[in-house]
Amino acid sequence: FLKNIHNEMSTGVRDEVDMVSEMKIYPNPSNGLFTIDFDNQVFGELITKVITPELKEVLNIKSKKSIVHFSLQIDLKGHGKGPYIISLNIRGITWSRIVIIA
Helix, strand or coil: CHHHCCCCEEECCCCCCCHHHHCEEECCCECCEEEEEEECCCCEEEEEEEECCCCCEEEEEEEEECCCEEEEEEECECECCEEEEEEEEECCEEEEEEEEEC
């Protein structure tokens, strides 16, 4: 699972913005409650997915990003401990990070 996922990776058009360098996920490791934060000039529908090590999708959140600053709090309390992939997609560009639930 983790061998194929880097802590920071992106696919899509690099000219849009390097959201990964600005994205913060904290606290990480987390007790299950964590925040995703970033600023950029990319606007539109933002899809946030949380995926288990077994590649099962546990959350799929659609948000409208219409301002520069974006913040989303996610609660994975009640889900198992371990690594989870956090995947964000906006305008056909996808960024992924890993959060550890301890």
